Amino acid sequence: MAVTIRDVARRAGVSPSTVSRALSGKGRMRPETRERIRKIARELGFRPNAHARGLATKVTQCVGVVIDARHVPLEGSFYGPVLEAIEATLDAEGYHVVFSVLRKHRIPKSVVEGRVDGVLLLGTDIGEDIVMPLKERVPVVLVDNHLPQVDAVVGDNVGGARLAVEHLISHGHRRIAFIAETLADLSFRERLAGYLQTMEERGMPLDEGLIAEGERGPWSVEKAMRKLLAQSPLPTAIFAANDHMAIGAMRFLEEKGHRVPEEVAVVGFDDGDLAPHVVPPLTTVRVSRGEMGKVAAKRLLELMRGEGAGAQLIVLSCELVRRRSCGCPN
């Protein structure tokens, strides 16, 4: 059996509650006794039992990090670095991370069992049906997604898309297409909006035929690209809603004998692990995933401390990473 607060108390000749106070730092007491007790606790190797403490205080010192199942099968998942940053930030404040995957849209066990003081929800496609019930029990911060009245941190999808499209325009392109796996995802719709705005502002030809949606699953790129290649004249550039689509598009173009970027330039979004390694290296929009995790964790910390009234939406700005697929040299 591990050493308890009573052992320490006995050894120090005081009561358990005094030990509790000495260790927690709450309430006033003679500094010298406090120090003496702390020293004894250290010597005895005392470790507060998390369950006992949780039972008494109703705080767990744990936060749930739940990832939408839709994002996990993808290797090189976008969220790995986010998770790492979250863990680092939370660990520094003495919190633990309870990691889980959101399956079948059932609200996470960790929350219903009262195992966590707050929740970070990662995924672009988590709806109110799941967020609202959670939010009634613990503070919630959405990552890479947002909903009215809920705290969230997201990348600047609209701004990032503008960067991409502006860049393509600066290369002299006018017929610029947009492709996405789906427009069901909020992020992708926002990127489309950025595309649309920029095209319109810059007086580019806006054409239904230049906007193609794929579908979930392996044939997504195929479907979207077939539509684009049916256009004439062909678009001279493609802005894809994420790297995955962009890379798929490059492969497809190559197969059909179109050269990238000479005939068709391509820009992606995410700056995932693959981007620098594909051929040609992919120009893409980056939002720092580590920053995203860190900021989200910090916001949740505030919420759990009862600070920060009123939901806030934190938008992280994006940058364009120029590589070769857009037509930039070297």
Added chain:
Amino acid sequence: MAVTIRDVARRAGVSPSTVSRALSGKGRMRPETRERIRKIARELGFRPNAHARGLATKVTQCVGVVIDARHVPLEGSFYGPVLEAIEATLDAEGYHVVFSVLRKHRIPKSVVEGRVDGVLLLGTDIGEDIVMPLKERVPVVLVDNHLPQVDAVVGDNVGGARLAVEHLISHGHRRIAFIAETLADLSFRERLAGYLQTMEERGMPLDEGLIAEGERGPWSVEKAMRKLLAQSPLPTAIFAANDHMAIGAMRFLEEKGHRVPEEVAVVGFDDGDLAPHVVPPLTTVRVSRGEMGKVAAKRLLELMRGEGAGAQLIVLSCELVRRRSCGCPN
């Protein structure tokens, strides 16, 4: 306040202890009362409080998954899919995953605070200094690493290396080099052993100059490759201890004007996310990371149930994934 066992008891007209029995399934009781109580509990939306239960039973229903810090900064980390498989396996058994990163070789807080019933340690480089203290408190399973007297699941590094080298030999190569970031890692030493064995058995020229170790950090590939390129004649093939080294080697060779695989064939190890996407696509040795996580989780489950006396080492066999960097067509 959430509904407790007492609420259910009151509603059912029985005592709290009866409810506890009904819900836990332990101890005999009239099946109809059991059902009646369970039904009421369901209606009331009763959720056992994890802390109370943990305090009473000393089981947490949590397992710690800790990843060596050395592996986390790498994007596209090898362990993402392992983590996912672990979570899925454990979740199915009602366990929660407490995720953390092993920093500065300090034994994880989650364990010292008694928050977990068992621990999965991921990382090739975790030593006895950290494993042994942990093992005294809870069952431990090592993943991708092994130590005497400790349960572990690993890929068959030796066998995998043999596969790679045999394949290169079958392409007609004789001067086959081996490179690794470091030989401090057990996995890499095992891969070297597999290389050595195969070369010797097949009567290939074994040459100190064909074995190059890099160093931790960005210059690793550079250092190892310089050594190889100083040889004459040059090796005609390179077996790299992991994909990272293999890809680096390909870039280096390309820069120096050597064509892969025509002049120098390259085979990696891991089959990470990048392998199919680099140019030429990398031939590499795969050990299923999902399987690794699943098997490790299952073993830990056994251990936590008190089954499985005596440490066991579970070796997962590898397969060679043939792509183009080895000289295979298409």
Added chain:
DNA sequence: CTGTTAGCGCATTCAA
């Protein structure tokens, strides 16, 4: 400033 008392919610004796 410190000790006493009384739970937190559940599981588990032991009686009935």
Added chain:
DNA sequence: TTGAATGCGCTAACAG
């Protein structure tokens, strides 16, 4: 088969 009593280890009122 069921209920009452007790304790898991800690915190928090309230006295002293």
